[in-house]
Amino acid sequence: MADRERLTKTLMDLIRIDSPTGEEDAVDREVSVRLQALGFQVYHDSFQNIIAKLDGQGEPVILSAHLDTVEPGRGITPVLEGDILRSDGTTILGGDCKAGVTIVLEALTAVVESRAPHLPIEVVFTRAEEGGLVGIHNLEFSRLSATRGVVFDGEGKVNRLTLAAPSQNVVTAHIQGRASHAGVEPEKGISALLIAAKILTQLPLGRIDEETTANIGRLEGGLKRNIIPEKAFLDGEIRSRDRGKLDQYSQQFREVFDRVAAEYPEARVSLDIRNSYQAYHLEGSDPSVEMIARALERVGLVPSLESSGGGSDANVFIENGITALPVGIGVHSFHTKDETAVISEVLQGAEVCEQIITGL
Ligand SMILES: [Zn+2]
Structure with missing residues (x-):
């Protein structure tokens, strides 16, 4: 016993x-x-x-x-x-x-x-x-x-x-902008953090429905107060108990990243979505x-x-x-x-x- x-x-x-x-x-x-x-x-x-x-x-x-x-x-x-x-x-x-x-x-x-x-x-x-x-x-x-x-x-x-x-897809993205001095020549810079923020506000996040959730849990980027941030990194996930919905929302994520990236042709946005478990x-x-x-x-x-x-x-x-x-x-x-x-x-x-x- x-x-x-x-x-x-x-x-x-x-x-x-x-x-x-x-x-x-x-x-x-x-x-x-x-x-x-x-x-x-x-x-x-x-x-x-x-x-x-x-x-x-x-x-x-x-x-x-x-x-x-x-x-x-x-x-x-x-x-x-x-x-x-x-x-x-x-x-x-x-x-x-x-x-x-x-x-x-x-x-x-x-x-x-x-x-x-x-x-x-x-x-x-x-x-x-x-x-x-x-x-x-x-x-x-x-x-x-x-x-x-x-x-x-x-x-x-x-x-x-x-x-x-649920299944989980892990979402990671690297954004490459361009650094410049924020006070001297800000117009030469491309803020990776700003691009990340625009993406964030357009993603479907939180509880999407009964069996689906999404989250960006980490946003990193920038170096110093007076430098336009050159790099940003996003780390997130999508989960659903329905495989079809997981695919559907992963596709929506891709579309948002593509749409925002298109506004910044000189920046580089690389998105990776991969399945972690079924x-x-x-x-x-x-x-x-x-x-x-x-x-x-x-x-x-x-x-x-x-x-x-x-x-x-x-x-x-x-x-x-x-x-x-x-x-x-x-x-x-x-x-x-x-x-x-x-x-x-x-x-x-x-x-x-x-x-x-x-x-x-
Ligand atoms: Zn445990």
Whole structure:
């Protein structure tokens, strides 16, 4: 049985190991040692994602989470108050996704300890999820034999099952104008920032409809107060759960960039729109959904089938033919200094995970 005290200790231990995106080595070592102690064969692929396997009986299942956290996520001090774990207020907690990793480790520990029969298990702990699903994009999928699984990386309680998630196109643009002295000969300059601003005001942004959003999250440019800015850089995204709308709004973005660029024939505007991950929609009758729903019901929880506005490693698993679905990990307010983990909910996650791997 999943043990509350052991789970709390694991979670706090992992949170104390810094692992901002790109700096996952230390937490990787800790997690790998724990998996080996449980009898797993631990393999690192060329991106240093963890793929760990344990033999069992029946149809194999993937249990996945990610090792990295967002910033500010260094020197995190977890503070436990009753059922609630939070940071000291100066950093995120890192429950996203240390609670996911903890859920998997605790469930595995409980099952191995009990010597109960279980399914063949394939644990996938990715790196650089927060950097734009970079780890999973580089995962050696050929190493996996399971076609179903669970991604422990959702906000809220474990019964929150994400059945639909959007596609994302990443939008970047470089604008090259011309520098000149702003006081002496401004007429010789072409302001890259002004071009960027014109583009910004014409783009469809924010919530476009029920299933589509767009954002320019970063605009950089210019050097000094008295120089007409020569360069500007825009970084943004478009998301939709509908592939057609994603294409349609990407096309609108291109048209706006072209139109504004045409007003400045001497400037250079280069736009790049590329797909980062694909949308998915699963039905309640999908075998992976049923597997998770059964496990939830066994611990007395009612599945809540939801659609999400964000992508996760699950999008890329599904793109690769593996229906690994995201569930909640008992963590709230992801990516903020107010992030909390509710221990009783994390524990429920471990109990559900146990039910999944014992395959009852
Ligand atoms: Zn996450």
